[in-house]
Every structure is written in C-alpha cells, then in structure tokens.
Amino acid sequence: MRSLKKMSYLVFMGVALLLLLVIIFIVRQYQLSEQYDTIITQSEKMVFQLLTIREQLTTSLIKQDWKAIATTANQLEDLNSSIARLQENPLIPGEFRLGMAHQVDVSGIAIASREILSSSDKLTNSLVLQDKMRSLTEYLLQFDRIIGSQMRAKVVAFQTVMIGALGVIICLISFSLILLYKKALIPLLHLKRQTTDNDVISTGFLYDKSTCSEITIFVDSVNSLLDQMKNRSATQELPHTLSDELASIINESNNISNGIINYAQLLKDSYREVEMGNEEMKILQNIIEGAERIAHLNKQI
Incomplete structure (x- = not known):
C-alpha cells in the first residue's frame, strides 16, 4: 500500500526530469544544426573562392597575362585562411583534416603564381600552375560534397536518436500517469459509486488492497x-x-x-x-x- 503523497511526488519529479531531458535534446539539436550549418557555409564559401580564383587564372593563362596571374596570390592567401579556419573546426573528423594537410598546398600555388612573372619558361610554369589548381579544385570539391553529406547524416542520426528517446519518454510519462490514475482516481470513483447504495451506512465503504x-x-x-x-x-x-x-x-x-x-x-x-x-x-x-x-x-x- 503506497502513499499517495510519495507516489505523486515521484510522478511529478519523473515527469519534470523527462521534460528537462526533452529540453536538453532540443537545445542540443539546435546547437548541432547551427554548428553543422556553419561548417557547410564555410565549405561553400571556400569552394566559391576557389572557383573564382581558378576562373581568373584560366582566363589569365589563356590571355598570357602574367601580371594578372601574379596578383591572384593575394586571393590565394585569403583562400588559405578560409581553409585553415575550416581545418580548426573540431566537428570535422580527424582523417579529413589530416587529408587536407597533405593534399591542400595553397601556399605552393601562391608562390608559383608569383614566380611565373620572373620565370624564363612561363609556358611550362603556367602548365604546372594549372595542374596544381586542377588537383586542388578536385580535392576541395570532393571534400565539400563529403563533409556536407556527413554533417547532414550526423544531424539526421541525432534526430533519429532524439525521436526514439522521445518515444521512450512519452511511454514513461504515460506509465506514470496510468499508475497515478490506478492508485488514486479509480479508488475515488469506486467510493463515489458506493455512495448511491442505501446499504452503505450499515455496511460501510469498501476499497481494494492496492488503494493508496x-x-x-x-x-x-x-x-x-x-x-x-x-x-x-x-x-x-x-x-x-x-x-x-x-x-x-x-x-x-x-x-x-x-x-x-x-x-x-x-x-x-x-x-x-x-x-x-x-x-x-x-x-x-x-x-x-x-x-x-x-x-x-x-x-x-
């Protein structure tokens, strides 16, 4: 025979903790979504800078405008800063950051673009510069696709876990309310039905053993x-x-x-x-x- 006060307190505390857990899940989902959106935005910005620089270099190489090629070094430095900020994000898996450190050589491309102006064999150096830009573009475009898909997959996975947890929380809350209804409300309804009996004054009120x-x-x-x-x-x-x-x-x-x-x-x-x-x-x-x-x-x- 349990105490109604204690049972109500336990049900109230259980429901409060479960609702607090729901709030934590919602806040965590918002934080993850915001962080992953930041990563995707940085990656898209990096790709946009890269494609702009590649377009300028390609146009300059076709026109053989060596001075314009040399001026793209500043833009390559900005691109390198964007890549460095992206690498510092802890949400990006370590293998991707390690791969970027080995594959991405923006500094080498910037140096090659400056040296092409003073080089005697400008055609050979321009072909080397174009090949480096092509490799960098392919790698960063592939990185952008993979990192974007992974970030979305992590958000979806967390949402799946949250939905399952919410289902369990709803079941626990429902079980708590059913227990409270069974131990407190059903006995009261049973007593109410007994009040309509004329013999209740002589026999007295009856209750189940499970009543609080x-x-x-x-x-x-x-x-x-x-x-x-x-x-x-x-x-x-x-x-x-x-x-x-x-x-x-x-x-x-x-x-x-x-x-x-x-x-x-x-x-x-x-x-x-x-x-x-x-x-x-x-x-x-x-x-x-x-x-x-x-x-x-x-x-x-």
Whole structure:
C-alpha cells in the first residue's frame, strides 16, 4: 500500500526530469544544426573562392597575362585562411583534416603564381600552375560534397536518436500517469459509486488492497464515524422501547385494578341485598381499597 503523497511526488519529479531531458535534446539539436550549418557555409564559401580564383587564372593563362596571374596570390592567401579556419573546426573528423594537410598546398600555388612573372619558361610554369589548381579544385570539391553529406547524416542520426528517446519518454510519462490514475482516481470513483447504495451506512465503504494509504485512512475514518452513528442511534432507541413497554404494563395494570374494583363493588352490593355477614363485607372492602391503591400507584408512575 503506497502513499499517495510519495507516489505523486515521484510522478511529478519523473515527469519534470523527462521534460528537462526533452529540453536538453532540443537545445542540443539546435546547437548541432547551427554548428553543422556553419561548417557547410564555410565549405561553400571556400569552394566559391576557389572557383573564382581558378576562373581568373584560366582566363589569365589563356590571355598570357602574367601580371594578372601574379596578383591572384593575394586571393590565394585569403583562400588559405578560409581553409585553415575550416581545418580548426573540431566537428570535422580527424582523417579529413589530416587529408587536407597533405593534399591542400595553397601556399605552393601562391608562390608559383608569383614566380611565373620572373620565370624564363612561363609556358611550362603556367602548365604546372594549372595542374596544381586542377588537383586542388578536385580535392576541395570532393571534400565539400563529403563533409556536407556527413554533417547532414550526423544531424539526421541525432534526430533519429532524439525521436526514439522521445518515444521512450512519452511511454514513461504515460506509465506514470496510468499508475497515478490506478492508485488514486479509480479508488475515488469506486467510493463515489458506493455512495448511491442505501446499504452503505450499515455496511460501510469498501476499497481494494492496492488503494493508496491516504485514501484507506480516510475511508477507515468514515467507516468508524458510521459505526459510532449506528451505536448512538441504537442507544437512543433503547429508552424509547423501555418506556413504551412500561406504559403498556401500567395501562394493563390500571385496567385490571379497575376491573377488580368493579367486580368487588358488585359483589358488595349483592351481599347487602342477601344480608351477608360483616366478615365477608370487610373482605370485599379490603379488596376494593387494595385495587384503588394499585390504581393510585400506577398513576404516580
């Protein structure tokens, strides 16, 4: 038999903790989404810078504008800074950061673009520069696709875990509320149905063994009060019964004494007519006086 207070406290604390866990999941999902969006935005910005630089280098190589090629070194430095910031993000897996450190050589491309202006064999150096740009572009485009898909996959995986956890939380909350309903509300509804029974005053209220302790104490108190009321009513009815019986006895006694007086008086009158002796008349007179005393005593009662 569990306490309703303790059970309600446990249910309340359990629901509060589960709702707090839901809030933590929601906040964590928001943080992950924001962080992954930042990574994807940085990657897209890096790819955009790379494609812009590649377009400028290709146009300059076609026109053989060596000075324009040399000026792209500054843009390559900005691209290198963007790549470095992306590598520093802890959410990117370590193998990708290690691969970028080995494959990405933006500094070498920037140096080659500056040296092409003073080089004697500009055509060969331009082909080497174009080959490096092609390799860098292929690698960074592939990196952008992979990192974007992985970040989205991590968000989806976390959302899947969160949905499963929410399902478990909803089940636990439902179980807690069902337990509270079974232990507290169902016994109260059962007691309400018993109030419509006319025999409940004599039989008392009944409850199941699984009812919480507060309700059982309350019902036992009500049943005790009902027993006291029944005992009090029985005690009050007893004097009325005795008084009624006594009144009936007195009434019957009065009737008998009146009958004795009447019969004795008739006998006395008849004895006078036949001139009976004094002794018999005295006996009848004593009988009449005795009956009158009995009637007088009955009236005093």
